[in-house]
Amino acid sequence: MSPILTHRLARPKTEGSMTETCLSPADAKAELARLTAPVSKQLRSAGMLASLSEVLWAAQAALVALALGGLVAPPASLSVPQAALGFVFVMLLRAGLDAAAQARANRAATTLVAAERARLLTEAARLDARATGLAPAQLASLAGEKLALLGPYVSRFTPAMTRSRIVPIVFLALVAPLSWVVAVIFLIAGPLIPVFMALIGMAAQQASERQMAHLGTLNGTLADRIAASADLRLLGAEDRAGRELSIVFHILRARTMKVLTVAFLSSTVLELFSALGVALVAVYVGFNLLGEITWGSWGTPLHPAGGIFLLMLAPNMFQPMRDLAAAWHDRASAFAVAGELKAAKAMLSEEGQIMGTGAAARALPPAVLSWAGLALRPGPGAAPIALPDGQVAPGEAVAISGPSGAGKSTLIAALAGLIRPDAGEIRWGETVLAEDSADAIRAGMGWLPQAPQFIAAPLSEAITLGRPGDLSAALKAAHAEEIIAALPEGLATPLGDIGGGVSGGEARRLMLARAHHAQAHLILADEPTADLDSETAQAVLAGLMALRAGGAALLIASHDPAVIAAMDRVITLGHDAEDRT
Template identity: 45%
Template sequence: MRRAPRIAPEAAMADLRPAAVVQAAAALLWLPQAALLAFAVGGIAAGQGAADMLMPAAAVAGFGILRALLDAAGSRLAFRMARQRLSALRANALEALARRSPLDAARPPSGLAASVVVEQAEAVVPHLARFQPARWRAAVVPLAILVAVLPVSWTAALILAAAAPLIPLFMALVGWRAKAVSAAQLVELGSLNGALLDRLRGLATLRTLGAVDAAACRLRAEAESLRRRTMAVLRIAFLSSAVLELFSALGVAMVAVYVGFSLLGVIDFGHWGQPLDLGRGLFILLLAPAFFEPLRELAAAWHERAAGEAALSALAALGAAGPQIQGSDAGAAPAPAGAPAVRLEAVRLRHAGQAEAVFDGLSLHIAAGEHVALLAPSGGGKSSLLALIAGLVAADAGGILIGGEPLTQESAARLRARMAHIAQRPHIFAGTLAGNVRLGRPEVDLAAARRALGAARLDAVAAARGAAPIGEGGHGLSGGEALRLAVARLAAAPHAGLILADEPTAHLDGATAREVADALFRLARGRTLILATHDPALAARAHRIIRLSPGLKEAAA
C-alpha cells in the first residue's frame, strides 16, 4: 500500500499561502480605487468637467475588474488546495486505521471513525480555505490602509489604530470558548453516530430481547444532548457577531464624525497643516470600512477555525500510534506453493493497557501439513496466537518463522500471501456470491468462483439466488451459509498453504457445524491448518491438540 504523505496542520496552512497572497493583493487594489473615486468626486465639486473624469472612471473600472478576477482566482485556489490537504489528511487517517491491529483495544469504533472521516472532516475545508487567507488580509490590508491614511490625517489613523485591536482581542476571548464547545459537539456527534450504527447492527438482537423501546429512548436522549451542544455553538456564534459589528460600527462612526466635523470647520486639528477637503475626507471615509473588513472576515473565520481545529484533532486521533499490522499486503509477491511449517520461539505478547502477558516465552512447532487445534476457553489466547502468526500484531519479544522464514515487517506481506483466514463471523460484502468469493482477485475468474462455491456446498444456493445480490453483512444468508462462503473463498485460494481458522463453527447448530467442519478439513488436505476452537469434538478431528492457558510458555499436546 502506497503511503500518503503525512500532513501536519501547520504544513497544511503553509501550503495555502499562495492563495492568501493573491486574495490579499486583490484587497489592496481598493486603495487606488478609493483614491481615484475620492479625488474624482472632489474634482467634480471643484468644477471640473465630465471629460476630465473619463480617465479616472476607466481606471476605477479596470482596477475593479482586476480585483474581482484576483479575488475569484484566490478563492478557487484556496478551496482547491484546502480540498487537496483534506484528501491527504483523510488518506493518512484511513491508512493509520487500516494498519491498526484488530487486537488493539484502543482502536476507534467504526461508527466514530466513519463520522470523523466522512462528516466531521468537512469542517477542515472552510477552516483552511478561509482562515489562512483571512489572517493574511488582516495582517496586511489594515497596515497598508494605515500607511495610506496617515499622510492625510494622523487623527483618523490614530482612531483606526486604536479600534483595530479590540476586534481580534474579543474574538480571541470568544473563540477560545467556541473551540472547546465545537470540540465537545464533534465528540457528541461521533458518539451519536457510533451508537446509531451499533443499534442498527444489533437490531435483531434488540428485537429478540424486547429492548427496542429502551434503545430508542437512549438514542433520543443522546440526540437531545447533541441539540443542546449545537445550540451552544450557535449562541457563541451570534455573540461574537454582535461584538464584531459593534466595534466595527463604532470605529467607522468615530472616523465619520471626525471627517464630518473637519469638513464643517468645527475641528481644525489632526492633519498635517493643510485642512481636510472633500477629496481627502472622502478618501478616508472610503478606506475606513475597508480597514475593518479583513478583521471582520478574520472574526467570521474564527468560528470555522474552531470547528476545523476540532476536526483536525479528531483526524489526528484516528491516526494515533498503536499496535499495527506488520507489513503491507499491497504488491505482495506471489505465494510459494506448499504447506509451510510454523515455529514460535520464546514469543512474548502483552496487550496494551494490560499488566499480564497473554504469552510469555511461548515456544511452539507445527510441522508442514499438520492440522493443529488450539483448545482454550474464551479469552484463553487462541485468537491472539492466530493474529501473531498472521502478522496482525507484532510480538513484544521472540521470533516467528513461517516456512523457515522469519516473520518481520519486511517479510510479513509475502508470508501472509501464503495464508488463508476463516473468521468466526466473516464479513460479507454487498454483491453476488461469486463476487464475494473473488473479492477483487483478478486471477479468480467466474468459473473458478463457481467451482469454489461447489466445493463449499453452496452451488445449490447460488443456483437458487441466481444474480440476486447479497446485502451488506450477509443479509439474505444464514449463519451457516455465510461461513460456507468463507470456506469457498478458501477453496478459490489453492496457493494458500497455511489455513488459520478462528472458531469456524461457533454459534452454529450441530448439523451445520459438521457440514462446515467437513468442508474445512476436506480443503485442508495437504495444507497446514491451525484451528482455534473451544469445541472438543471439533478439536478431536485435528492431528494434534494444544491447550492454551494464560502465561503459557511451552505448548503441550
C-alpha cells in the first residue's frame, strides 16, 4: 500500500455511528446467502458428507440389531464377530466422512471471513479524506470479532441444517416399513422442534443485534478514553471516565446474558421434544416385544431385531435437529452481523473513494506538480469551492494560506489523489492524476497530516514502513534522536495508532523522520506546526527545511507566519485568492 495510505485506517475520527441495524428474517437470509455464495459449493459438499455419515448410523444399528436379535430369537442371521467387524468398518468410514466434512466447512468459513474482512478493509482504506461515516473503532470491531462470528455459522450451522433436512427423511423411510406407530411418533415430534426453534430464533436475532450494536459502542468508547487518557489525567477525570466505561460494560454483559439465555432456551426446548420422542418409541417397542401391544407393526409381531433397530435409530433421528439447535445461536449472531455488515457497506459506498487502488507502486521521477480549474467539496453535501491554479516545482517551497474553511486541507488531500475533484485537472509533469496514475504519483509524495498517525508496530517499522535506507540519518535530519533515546525501548517501542507515549510535537518530528527516510520528491504537510509551542514549532520547521535541502519540494498548508515566511511563494485561498512570491 502507498505510504500515504498506510495509516488512513487509524485516522482519529468521532463522527458517524453504526446504529442497531435490524433486517427482517427474509432479508437477513438473503444477505447471508449472498455472503456465502462464493463458498456454497464447499458447504454443499460438506453438508452431504456429514449427512452420509449420519445416515450410515442406520447400517451400524442394523448390524447390532441383527446380531443381538439373533441371540434373543435364534437362529441368528449374522454372528456377533461378523457384526463387530462390520460395525468397526462403518465406524471408521463415518469418522473419515465427518473429518472430511468438517475440514471443508472450516475451510469455507476461513475463506469467507478472510474475504469479507479484506473487502471491508480495502473499501475503508480507499475512503477519501472527507469521509466521516465509519469510525476506526467501529471498523475494527466489525472487521475483528463481529465478522469472525460468520465462521461458526458457516462451519457449524450450515452443515447441521443440511443434515436436518436429509437424515430425518431417510430414517423415517427406514422405520416406516417396520412400524407405522414409530413413524407417526417421528412425524409428530419432529416438526414441533423446528416450529419452536423458529419462534425462539426471532428473539435470538433481536438479542444478538442489540449485543452487536452495543459491542461497537463499547469499542468506540474504549478507544476514545484510551486516546484521551493523558487529558483525563490532567483534568482529574479518570474516575468519571472509569464509571462511564463500567456502565457500558454492565450493559454489554446484560445483553450478552440475554443472548446466552435464548441460546440455552432453544437447546432446552429441543432436548424436551427429542427426549419425549425417544421415550415414546422405547415404550412402544418394549410393550410390543412383551406382547402387551399387538398393533402398529403392520399386522405382524415386531421381531426383536426390528425393535432393537428402532430403539437405536430413534435418538439419531433427532440428533441432526439437536445439533441444529446447538448451533441456532450461531445463526442469530450471523443474522445480526449480516445486517451490520450490509449497513457498513452502504455507508462506505455513500462516501467518496480515493483515486487509484492505494497499492504500492514505483514512484515517478521528480516533476512539477500543477493544477488548474480545480473545484472541490470540503465536505459531504457542501458546495464545490473554486480554487486558484497553481504549481510546485522540484526543490521549491510553497505555502498555502487562507482563512479556515477556504479549502487548504482539501486542496492538499486532492493533490495526493485522496479526494476526487469535482472539476479541473492535476498533473505530475505531463502525467495527469487519474485512476491508472494515482498510485505512482502518490509513491513520490510524503504526507504529514495534521493529526500524527502510526501503524501498530515497533517505531522502527512505523518510520521505515519496511523500506531499506539509513534510519539514523533520517532521525538526525528530523531532530528526533533525543525522542528515541527517551523512549523505554528505543526504536522497539510501539506508539500505537496516534502516537501514544510522545507529545504532539515529538510525534510530528517522528513523521518528519519517516518523510526523510522515504526520500520523497514532494512533501505535502497540513498545519505541521499547529498547536505547538514556539520551540517545538521551530524544530518541526527546521526538519521541513532539511527535507527541502535534501532536494524535496514542499507544499505546506499553514496559518503560521513563521512557516509562511520560510517559503518561496504563498498561494492564498479565499476571496483574496492569489499566488505571490
